[in-house]
Amino acid sequence: MKTVQLQKNIDTNWQYLGDKLALKKPLVLVFGNRLLLEDKDIYNEIRDIFKDGHIIFGSTSGDITSKTVDDQSVTVTAIEFERSNYVIKTTNVFNSETEIDSFKIGEKLINQFTKEGLKYLFILSEGSFINGSQLTKGMNTATQDNLLITGALCGDAARFEKTIASYNENPKSGEIIAVGLYGESLEVSSAIKGGWTPFGPERIVTKSKGNILYELDKKPALDLYKKYLGDKSKELPAAALLYPLKVKSTNDKQSIVRTILNINESDNSMILAGDILENSKVQLMMTNVDNIVNAAELAAINASESRKNKPELAILVSCIGRKLVLDQRVEEELEEVVATIGNKVTVCGLYSYGEIAPFNGENDCQLHNQTMTITLISE
Structure with missing residues (x-):
């Protein structure tokens, strides 16, 4: 070569x-x-x-x-x-x-x-x-x-x-x-390898379609996400890259990390880089250098x-x-x-x-x- x-x-x-x-x-x-x-x-x-x-x-x-x-x-x-x-x-x-x-x-x-x-x-x-x-x-x-x-x-x-x-x-x-x-x-x-660590409570996806997440624990997903981000929520969607989601589906053997690519304020949803199935368990993640x-x-x-x-x-x-x-x-x-x-x-x-x-x-x-x-x- x-x-x-x-x-x-x-x-x-x-x-x-x-x-x-x-x-x-x-x-x-x-x-x-x-x-x-x-x-x-x-x-x-x-x-x-x-x-x-x-x-x-x-x-x-x-x-x-x-x-x-x-x-x-x-x-x-x-x-x-x-x-x-x-x-x-x-x-x-x-x-x-x-x-x-x-x-x-x-x-x-x-x-x-x-x-x-x-x-x-x-x-x-x-x-x-x-x-x-x-x-x-x-x-x-x-x-x-x-x-x-x-x-x-x-x-x-x-x-x-x-x-x-x-x-x-x-x-x-x-x-x-x-x-x-x-x-x-x-x-x-x-x-x-990732190097990201989950934090906060684990929640259930109660409404999703394809790669769009609508509800966690029957509450608007974006509202919950903003709550955890606090002041950083003003920097969405860019701030979402620093706090991805750990997703564990009953259909998959291992957990997948999903980045939030965009948000939709009109229906309080989040657009992820890949599918997120209903009844999956999700958790916020964070990391350091x-x-x-x-x-x-x-x-x-x-x-x-x-x-x-x-x-x-x-x-x-x-x-x-x-x-x-x-x-x-x-x-x-x-x-x-x-x-x-x-x-x-x-x-x-x-x-x-x-x-x-x-x-x-x-x-x-x-x-x-x-x-x-x-x-x-x-x-």
């Missing part, structure tokens, strides 16, 4: 972050600030650098390399697989004339792949309209819960205006890209410990809520990961609106919030 990384920001042109190498038909991952990715020349600029590359774009809430986390930049990681192959498929949530069916979108997207020899799927999804938990359920159905799938819902800083993504064209709204890796020598491992950093280190340890070979590439997906808590210390969780996996591993990734990965030790992928998800790849 050979890799090349470049970066540009508002004030600089493209700069190589390491050696400049000639790559054959590379997979080119482009993560960056949404406003910079809306530049009409962005695709042609990268195409000029990687003339035979397969170029994937995704907007972020911060892009990640082994050295830094950057908010006002575009970061390119180009990968030449020397003993493996990859196939890319796409869809768009606006292709259907009816309302968005996230389950069917996920199922149809994955069914485009030839299953023989398929080792791993990386998903980069738009993050504004998709129901991430239904998307992952559809993908799991297409793979019979028996294929490692990790990825991210794209971000848009803390603006929540729109997210964009694309394959071999300028980034646009609604796009979902899947990259399938094939190869006998491929080794892919992953792990997730040390807990988040420690969790990132544990994720790196868990992703590494079962491997036979040393990783060559690490894809990191962390949540915007973690980034807001870390603030000026945001690079500390990155430093812990790099210290664990080694500084010879090429690191790329993004801060997202949702992380896609299985729970540790399981096969079926889930939508997570407020986690650090690490995928390690080698040939």
Whole structure:
């Protein structure tokens, strides 16, 4: 495996972050600030650098390399697989004339792949309209819960205006890209950790629909949430990223953390990043910098410990809520990961609106919030 990384920001042109190498038909991952990715020349600029590359774009809430986390930049990681192959498929949530069916979108997207020899799927999804938990359920159905799938819902800083993504064209709204890796020598491992702690009473979801939460203990959900936030409720919906919900459904084996993406004052409801079923038990959560950093280190340890070979590439997906808590210390969780996996591993990734990965030790992928998800790849 050979890799090349470049970066540009508002004030600089493209700069190589390491050696400049000639790559054959590379997979080119482009993560960056949404406003910079809306530049009409962005695709042609990268195409000029990687003339035979397969170029994937995704907007972020911060892009990640082994050295830094950057908010006002575009970061390119180009990968030449020397003993493996990859196939890319796409869809768009606006292709259907009816309302968005996230389950069917996920199922149809994955069914485009030839299953023989398929080792791993990386998903980069738009993050504004998709129901991430239904998307992952559809993908799991297409793979019979028996294929490692990790990825991210794209971000848009803390603006929540729109997210964009694309394959071999300028980034646009609604796009979902899947990259399938094939190869006998491929080794892919992953792990997730959160570092958030529940507090306050446990409550029952008494009214919900899809990813909209209306009532807890037969009381308006938003009113209760505001009560616990106190003065911070004036900063909603942004403040909600600091106080996500722990959700335990009778249908699920483990608890899921759910971020509140928006609120609706007219009906006192909260819009979550994924489904929340009626009769689920929920609890507010909180964290601090040390807990988040420690969790990132544990994720790196868990992703590494079962491997036979040393990783060559690490894809990191962390949540915007973690980034807001870390603030000026945001690079500390990155430093812990790099210290664990080694500084010879090429690191790329993004801060997202949702992380896609299985729970540790399981096969079926889930939508997570407020986690650090690490995928390690080698040939």
